Amino acid sequence: MIGPRGIPHTFCNPDPDPARYLLVMSARTSALLDVLHSGKRLDPEELRDLYVEYGCRLLG
Numbered sequence: 001m002i003g004p005r006g007i008p009h010t011f012c013n014p015d016p017d018p019a020r021y022l023l024v025m026s027a028r029t030s031a032l033l034d035v036l037h038s039g040k041r042l043d044p045e046e047l048r049d050l051y052v053e054y055g056c057r058l059l060g
Contacts, residue, residue: 008059028054
């Protein structure tokens with residue numbers, strides 16, 4: 001999947017079997033994912049603020 005900036009998107013696997021994908025991202029997005037996967041529990045406001053800090057917007 002290739003999309004221009006600002007395009008809302010999500011990932012899902014509708015198949016019962018596991019799926020794999022290759023994701024190429026900017027260093028800034030990689031840093032955001034590092035924080036998200038750090039294990040720190042964030043409340044909804046903290047999560048929203050974190051996304052804003054990294055130039056993203058969490059929808060939904």
